Amino acid sequence: xxxxxxxxxxxxxxxxxxxxxxxxxxxxxxxxxxxxxxxxxxxxxxxxxxxxxxxxxxxxxxxxxxxxxxxxxxxxxxxxxxxxxxxxxxxxxxxxxxxxxxxxxxxxxxxxxxxxxxxxxxxxxxxxxxxxxxxxxxxxxxxxxxxxxxxxxxxxxxxxxxxxxxxxxxxxxxxxxxxxxxxxxxxxxxxxxxxxxxxxxxxxxxxxxxxxxxxxxxxxxxxxxxxxxxxxxxxxxxxxxxxxxxxxxxxxxxxxxxxxxxxxxxxxxxxxxxxxxxxxxxxxxxxxxxxxxxxxxxxxxxxxxxxxxxxxxxxxxxxxxxxxxxxxxxxxxxxxxxxxxxxxxxxxxxxxxxxxxxxxxxxxxxxxxxx
Numbered sequence: 001x002x003x004x005x006x007x008x009x010x011x012x013x014x015x016x017x018x019x020x021x022x023x024x025x026x027x028x029x030x031x032x033x034x035x036x037x038x039x040x041x042x043x044x045x046x047x048x049x050x051x052x053x054x055x056x057x058x059x060x061x062x063x064x065x066x067x068x069x070x071x072x073x074x075x076x077x078x079x080x081x082x083x084x085x086x087x088x089x090x091x092x093x094x095x096x097x098x099x100x101x102x103x104x105x106x107x108x109x110x111x112x113x114x115x116x117x118x119x120x121x122x123x124x125x126x127x128x129x130x131x132x133x134x135x136x137x138x139x140x141x142x143x144x145x146x147x148x149x150x151x152x153x154x155x156x157x158x159x160x161x162x163x164x165x166x167x168x169x170x171x172x173x174x175x176x177x178x179x180x181x182x183x184x185x186x187x188x189x190x191x192x193x194x195x196x197x198x199x200x201x202x203x204x205x206x207x208x209x210x211x212x213x214x215x216x217x218x219x220x221x222x223x224x225x226x227x228x229x230x231x232x233x234x235x236x237x238x239x240x241x242x243x244x245x246x247x248x249x250x251x252x253x254x255x256x257x258x259x260x261x262x263x264x265x266x267x268x269x270x271x272x273x274x275x276x277x278x279x280x281x282x283x284x285x286x287x288x289x290x291x292x293x294x295x296x297x298x299x300x301x302x303x304x305x306x307x308x309x310x311x312x313x314x315x316x317x318x319x320x321x322x323x324x325x326x327x328x329x330x331x332x333x334x335x336x337x338x339x340x341x342x343x344x345x346x347x348x349x350x351x352x353x354x355x356x357x358x359x360x361x362x363x364x365x366x367x368x369x370x371x
Contacts (some may be wrong), residue, residue: 005029006227011217011233013041014354015344015361017204019231022365024208031182031226032214038198042315045196045356048258049296055254057302058269059197062187063355069128069189071358075200078191081288084182085269089149093247096271097184098146101175106145112178119143134166135321141174153275158304160251165319191289224339229368233344235314236330244329247349249307249314259297279303317349
């Protein structure tokens, strides 16, 4: 059958849109199929009374890669938002990441030397030389107080099991800053796009053929005839009908509330670190931008959830030894079909932040165009 396009991209998220933009700019014909009714994947935003609502959780763009920063700024103007989340534990509020503001509240101290002394004393008292699980690893890094109040419940909720039942390998490090600085990220460039992320995706896909509400897997053989090359950004195990078994993920649930009030919580993101509080954080979207809606606000409660392929969406790959081995089997199987390339967070079974996503898509585009 006649090939209609040079490339067919499955998924109109940030990876697929970036790739489509670069391929079209190089003169290639591209069609994008999207299963959802909207563009943007998990970075999708919707405007509600002038507020750009992050429909799938907070997305703060940050990078130290000047090239990626310049690339994304082609499509939107970014404000100067700096992520400074807070954490609530038993009605006490603390600054994140762990810094001198956090330590002064926790330990009633003032200087870095005092904070270090308290933390080192707690680590020594725990006597953990070789951590056997995440709980022991965290305590060996930051002591018992920080672990009990700010890590234990939150992490247990995120992973759906107690920290003592999670492998130590999940936790490589915990950022501890002995300065009074609430900037969560170290990256040089940070911000939120004015007008939201969906507008960026729309600009990237300008001139590209787009089909929404389209489930590629339901008519896979038909769509294979549409293009010379297919880039699939969905789940690699689902693509192969789970022939080796299902890869594991954690999922999320979001509850959005429109409120007739000026200011609900005073900050864009507040984490709830007690295990007994079912949600992990509340997002108040108006605080990502400035001087918005004097008498209206939108908040989102974010709940971690087990992934069930019949009920919800996959968000976080569980990259433990078992799942990595299973993914590698699918990866080897994928190499037998040179027409199809797997990309993005689900196709590559890897956690990507937005910078990683763009970087991977740009590298794939370069590889395809130089092939």
